[in-house]
Amino acid sequence: VQLVESGGGLVQPGGSLRLSCTASGTPSFIFRFYDMGWFRQGPGSQRELVAVIDTSDNTNYADSVRGRFTISRDNAKNTVYLQMNSLKPEDTAVYYCNRRSPLFSWGQGTQVTVSS
Secondary structure: OOEEOOOOOOOOOOOOEEEEHHHHHHHOHOOOOOEEEEEEOOOEEEEEEEEEEEEOEEEEEEOOOOOOEEEEEEEEHOOEEEEEEOOOHOOOOOEEEEEOOOOOOOOEEEEEEEEE
16 A cells, blocks of 8 residues: 655644545555554654544544644545644644554655744
8 A cells, every 4th residue: 555645835823734645555445444544753753643533434633733633534535634723833744644553654744844
Protein backbone atom coordinates (compact mmCIF):
# COMPACT_ATOMS: atom_id res chain seq x y z
CA VAL A 1 0.00 0.00 0.00
CA GLN A 2 1.28 3.45 -0.92
CA LEU A 3 0.15 6.54 0.95
CA VAL A 4 0.18 10.03 -0.55
CA GLU A 5 -0.53 13.05 1.65
CA SER A 6 -1.41 16.49 0.34
CA GLY A 7 -2.97 19.79 1.35
CA GLY A 8 -0.28 21.27 3.58
CA GLY A 9 1.04 24.79 3.34
CA LEU A 10 1.78 28.02 5.15
CA VAL A 11 -1.09 29.45 7.19
CA GLN A 12 -1.44 32.19 9.78
CA PRO A 13 -2.35 31.38 13.38
CA GLY A 14 -6.09 30.87 13.64
CA GLY A 15 -6.32 29.68 10.07
CA SER A 16 -7.50 26.37 8.62
CA LEU A 17 -6.21 23.65 6.34
CA ARG A 18 -7.64 20.40 5.05
CA LEU A 19 -5.23 17.54 4.53
CA SER A 20 -5.92 14.52 2.32
CA CYS A 21 -4.31 11.10 2.24
CA THR A 22 -5.01 8.62 -0.52
CA ALA A 23 -4.02 4.96 -0.35
CA SER A 24 -3.21 3.07 -3.51
CA GLY A 25 -2.47 -0.60 -3.97
CA THR A 26 -5.50 -1.76 -2.00
CA PRO A 27 -9.11 -2.05 -3.16
CA SER A 28 -11.71 0.08 -1.41
CA PHE A 29 -13.51 -2.98 -0.03
CA ILE A 30 -10.29 -3.74 1.88
CA PHE A 31 -9.42 -0.14 2.78
CA ARG A 32 -12.68 0.19 4.69
CA PHE A 33 -11.41 -2.41 7.18
CA TYR A 34 -8.37 -0.36 8.15
CA ASP A 35 -8.29 1.82 11.23
CA MET A 36 -6.49 4.92 9.97
CA GLY A 37 -4.63 7.70 11.71
CA TRP A 38 -2.97 11.03 11.15
CA PHE A 39 0.46 11.49 12.67
CA ARG A 40 2.76 14.48 12.81
CA GLN A 41 6.43 15.15 13.45
CA GLY A 42 7.47 18.62 14.48
CA PRO A 43 11.01 20.02 14.41
CA GLY A 44 13.18 18.09 16.84
CA SER A 45 10.25 15.96 17.97
CA GLN A 46 9.21 12.36 17.68
CA ARG A 47 6.34 11.39 15.44
CA GLU A 48 3.06 11.47 17.34
CA LEU A 49 -0.45 10.22 16.65
CA VAL A 50 -2.97 13.07 16.59
CA ALA A 51 -6.18 11.56 15.25
CA VAL A 52 -7.66 8.12 14.60
CA ILE A 53 -10.75 6.91 12.76
CA ASP A 54 -11.85 3.30 12.95
CA THR A 55 -13.86 1.15 10.59
CA SER A 56 -17.12 2.33 12.18
CA ASP A 57 -16.13 6.01 11.82
CA ASN A 58 -15.48 6.35 15.54
CA THR A 59 -12.82 8.98 16.13
CA ASN A 60 -10.30 9.86 18.80
CA TYR A 61 -7.87 12.73 19.16
CA ALA A 62 -4.79 13.76 21.04
CA ASP A 63 -5.56 16.30 23.75
CA SER A 64 -3.50 18.89 21.92
CA VAL A 65 -5.84 18.92 18.89
CA ARG A 66 -9.21 17.83 20.29
CA GLY A 67 -11.92 20.32 19.41
CA ARG A 68 -9.84 21.85 16.60
CA PHE A 69 -9.10 18.92 14.25
CA THR A 70 -11.57 16.55 12.62
CA ILE A 71 -10.64 13.28 10.96
CA SER A 72 -12.93 11.71 8.36
CA ARG A 73 -12.75 9.14 5.58
CA ASP A 74 -14.22 8.33 2.18
CA ASN A 75 -13.78 4.60 1.68
CA ALA A 76 -14.96 4.75 -1.93
CA LYS A 77 -11.96 7.00 -2.66
CA ASN A 78 -9.50 5.24 -0.33
CA THR A 79 -8.98 8.64 1.26
CA VAL A 80 -8.67 9.99 4.79
CA TYR A 81 -8.99 13.68 5.59
CA LEU A 82 -7.88 15.92 8.43
CA GLN A 83 -9.70 19.22 8.80
CA MET A 84 -7.56 21.52 10.94
CA ASN A 85 -9.07 24.69 12.37
CA SER A 86 -7.79 27.32 14.80
CA LEU A 87 -4.25 26.39 13.91
CA LYS A 88 -1.45 27.31 16.31
CA PRO A 89 2.29 27.70 15.73
CA GLU A 90 2.85 24.51 17.71
CA ASP A 91 0.88 22.61 15.05
CA THR A 92 3.81 23.19 12.68
CA ALA A 93 4.98 19.75 11.57
CA VAL A 94 5.12 17.27 8.73
CA TYR A 95 1.81 15.40 8.72
CA TYR A 96 1.51 11.77 7.71
CA CYS A 97 -1.30 9.29 7.54
CA ASN A 98 -1.01 5.57 8.11
CA ARG A 99 -2.90 2.54 9.23
CA ARG A 100 -3.23 2.56 12.99
CA SER A 101 -1.61 -0.86 13.33
CA PRO A 102 0.28 -2.50 11.86
CA LEU A 103 1.84 0.39 9.98
CA PHE A 104 2.30 0.55 6.24
CA SER A 105 5.40 2.15 4.77
CA TRP A 106 5.33 5.88 5.41
CA GLY A 107 4.47 8.33 2.67
CA GLN A 108 6.36 11.55 2.08
CA GLY A 109 4.09 13.56 4.34
CA THR A 110 2.85 17.10 3.84
CA GLN A 111 4.38 20.13 5.53
CA VAL A 112 2.15 22.37 7.63
CA THR A 113 3.65 25.65 8.81
CA VAL A 114 1.68 27.95 11.08
CA SER A 115 3.31 31.35 11.28
CA SER A 116 2.49 35.02 10.99
